[in-house]
Amino acid sequence: MITAERKPLSEIKEMIAPYKKILVAGCGSCVAECASGGEKEVGLLASALRMDAKMEGRKIEVNEITLDRQCVYEFIDQLTGLVGQFDVILSLGCGAGVQALADVFAGVIILPALNTAFIGQTKEAGLWIENCRACGDCKLGYFAAVCPITRCAKGLFNGPCGGSKDGKCETDPDAPCAWQLIIERLDKAGRLDLLQNVYPPADWSKQQGKGPRKIHREDQSI
Ligand code: SF4
Numbered sequence: 102m103i104t105a106e107r108k109p110l111s112e113i114k115e116m117i118a119p120y121k122k123i124l125v126a127g128c129g130s131c132v133a134e135c136a137s138g139g140e141k142e143v144g145l146l147a148s149a150l151r152m153d154a155k156m157e158g159r160k161i162e163v164n165e166i167t168l169d170r171q172c173v174y175e176f177i178d179q180l181t182g183l184v185g186q187f188d189v190i191l192s193l194g195c196g197a198g199v200q201a202l203a204d205v206f207a208g209v210i211i212l213p214a215l216n217t218a219f220i221g222q223t224k225e226a227g228l229w230i231e232n233c234r235a236c237g238d239c240k241l242g243y244f245a246a247v248c249p250i251t252r253c254a255k256g257l258f259n260g261p262c263g264g265s266k267d268g269k270c271e272t273d274p275d276a277p278c279a280w281q282l283i284i285e286r287l288d289k290a291g292r293l294d295l296l297q298n299v300y301p302p303a304d305w306s307k308q309q310g311k312g313p314r315k316i317h318r319e320d321q322s323i
């Protein structure tokens with residue numbers, strides 16, 4: 102999932118300062134799972150903005166809505182009849198959601214309330230960990246489903262750096278050494294032979310430097 106954290110209230114207040122009618126729009130997918138932009142967080146932010154305005158003697162109107170997904174047109178369409186009633190949409194979607202709204206509602210001011218962080222997993226309640234950098238050429242099949250690009254601090258493809266201690270990374274005593282995990286998992290799977298291959302560096306041309314990436318599938322087109 103895409104993870105994100107809410108911006109500080111002071112930054113949000115500064116962005117919305119010129120506007121009186123605000124629609125706080127959440128997203129029920131990834132950012133709901135990481136507790137930054139779902140229905141609950143929409144309610145909390147809307148209440149905070151109302152309370153803050155009241156304490157400062159300012160009159161604002163803050164409404165709330167949470168779309169199932171803010172990056173898919175079918176769900177964004179729910180806003181079509183609403184956007185004209187507001188000065189601004191304050192989005193609690195990820196960067197993709199904010200830009201999808203802007204794409205659909207060309208003349209509408211859309212502001213981000215979140216800082217989009219990374220692709221990751223929910224490790225435990227309240228803990229999210231990055232585990233994929235979307236390199237465009239997944240090599241998890243060679244590395245026992247542990248991503249060395251993301252989870253090894255040095256992004257090593259051909260074995261550990263030698264600094265690991267008690268199974269932890271030398272750069273962070275709380276983080277498991279990715280290469281320790283890779284070797285243990287390959288061993289358990291009887292696939293240590295995969296370590297005999299020499300893996301070339303990641304081909305970052307698949308990930309960056311050519312503008313936005315696209316996936317276009319004819320079989321999914323209507
Ligand atoms: S190898 Fe690339 S696509 Fe696969 S998990 Fe790592 S960063 Fe993501």
Ligand code: SF4
Nearest residue numbers: 253262270271278279
């Ligand atoms: S200790 Fe392990 S995870 Fe950390 S940089 Fe070295 S090989 Fe990578």
